[in-house]
Amino acid sequence: MSAEATLVFLTVVGARFVVPLLIPRWPLPAIVAALILDGIDQTVFQWFGYDPPGYQGYDKAMDMFYLSVAYLSVLRNWTSHPAYQVARFLFFYRLAGVVLFELLDSRLLLLIFPNTFEYFFIAYEIVRLRWNPATVSLRRWVITAACIWIFVKLPQEWWIHVAQLDVTDTLRDYPWLIPILAVVIIAVALWVWRWLWPRLPAPAWRRHVAADPLPEEIDTAAERDQWVSSHWRVWSPATLEKVALIGLICAIYGEVLPGVRSSMLELFVGIGAFVVVNVAISLAVARRAGSVESAASAFGARAVVNAGLVVGASWLINKVGGDLNLGAALFFSLLISLLITLDDRFRPVAQVRFGKGERSPEPARR
Incomplete structure (x- = not known):
C-alpha cells in the first residue's frame, strides 16, 4: 500500500471512530454522518487504488462501534421507555447477528439479523425534532420498527449482502429502472405531503437537533x-x-x-x-x-x-x-x-x- 493510500485509510478509519462520538450531543446529524461514512469508505479506498482485504469484517466491526455509541446515547437522551425497549432489542439482535456472521462467514445471517436499530434510531430522532416521543405508545414504536425491518432493511440487506449488487452498475445495465424509481420517490413524497403530514399532531416545541x-x-x-x-x-x-x-x-x-x-x-x-x-x-x-x-x-x-x-x-x-x-x-x-x-x-x-x-x-x- 502506497503512502498516499495509507494516509487515506488512516483518515477514513479515524473519522469512523471520531464522528460517532458526536452522536450523544447531536444524535440525528451525527448518526447520518456516520451512516454516510459507512456507505462511501470502500469507494474512497478504491479511488486511491486500495481495496482492503477482509473488508466485510472490518466494515461490520466499524458499524457495530458507531451503533454501540448510538445505543449508549439512547440511555442518555431518550425519554420514551417503550422506544428504549424496542431499541435495546434491535441493537442486541443485530449485535448477535454480526457475531454469528464473523463465526460462520455467511452473508445470509446479515439478512436474518438486519440492522433495523440504525433506522429506528433515526426515526425516533426525527420525531423528537418537533414532537414529544414520550407520548407515543409502545404499539406505534413496534409498528415503526416492523415497517423499517420489512420494507427498508430486508430489501437493503438482500441487495447489499446476498445479491451483492451495486446501484450504479444496476442502473447502467437496466436504465428503465430510473423512471420507475423517480415515480416511486414522487409517490412517497406526495403521500407524506397529502396524507401523513395533515394527520400529524401539533408540534410540541420548535425544531431542534441537539440532545435535550x-x-x-x-x-x-x-x-x-x-x-x-x-x-x-x-x-x-x-x-x-x-x-x-x-x-x-x-x-x-x-x-x-x-x-x-x-x-x-x-x-x-x-x-x-x-x-x-x-x-x-x-x-x-x-x-x-x-x-x-x-x-x-x-x-x-x-x-x-x-x-x-x-x-x-x-x-x-x-x-x-x-x-x-x-x-x-x-x-x-x-x-x-x-x-x-x-x-x-x-x-x-x-x-x-x-x-x-x-x-x-x-x-x-x-
Whole structure:
C-alpha cells in the first residue's frame, strides 16, 4: 500500500471512530454522518487504488462501534421507555447477528439479523425534532420498527449482502429502472405531503437537533456518583449487559485485527473479566474518590489505568511463558475504556428516568 493510500485509510478509519462520538450531543446529524461514512469508505479506498482485504469484517466491526455509541446515547437522551425497549432489542439482535456472521462467514445471517436499530434510531430522532416521543405508545414504536425491518432493511440487506449488487452498475445495465424509481420517490413524497403530514399532531416545541438537557436530579457528577453508590452492584443485570455489549464488540474486532490469536470465545471471556474489573473500579471511584465532570478527563484517567493493567498482565503472561499481543491488547483497553466511560455516564440517566416509573419531564422549550 502506497503512502498516499495509507494516509487515506488512516483518515477514513479515524473519522469512523471520531464522528460517532458526536452522536450523544447531536444524535440525528451525527448518526447520518456516520451512516454516510459507512456507505462511501470502500469507494474512497478504491479511488486511491486500495481495496482492503477482509473488508466485510472490518466494515461490520466499524458499524457495530458507531451503533454501540448510538445505543449508549439512547440511555442518555431518550425519554420514551417503550422506544428504549424496542431499541435495546434491535441493537442486541443485530449485535448477535454480526457475531454469528464473523463465526460462520455467511452473508445470509446479515439478512436474518438486519440492522433495523440504525433506522429506528433515526426515526425516533426525527420525531423528537418537533414532537414529544414520550407520548407515543409502545404499539406505534413496534409498528415503526416492523415497517423499517420489512420494507427498508430486508430489501437493503438482500441487495447489499446476498445479491451483492451495486446501484450504479444496476442502473447502467437496466436504465428503465430510473423512471420507475423517480415515480416511486414522487409517490412517497406526495403521500407524506397529502396524507401523513395533515394527520400529524401539533408540534410540541420548535425544531431542534441537539440532545435535550439531562434530568436535573442527575445532571452533575456528584449526583451521578450518589446514584451509582446507592443502586449499582458489581454483580447485576447492568454489568451483564455491559459484558455482553463490550465483550461481543471486542470479539468482533478480534476477528479483523492483525496479531490476535485468541478464539472469539477466549477473547470474549477475557474481555468480560476486564469489564467486571472496570465496573468494580467505577463503584470504588463513585463511593470514595468521586468522578470528574469532564467526559474527556474521565476517559483519559480510565485509559491510563486500563493501559497499566494491560501492561502488567502482559508482563505476567510473558513471565510464565505465555504470549500476549501488547498492541492489540492496548487497542482493546482503549475501546473498553471509551465504552465503559460512556456507559457509566449514560446508564444512570436512563435508570433515573425509567427506574422509578415516572413520566419523563418535557425538554426545555427553545
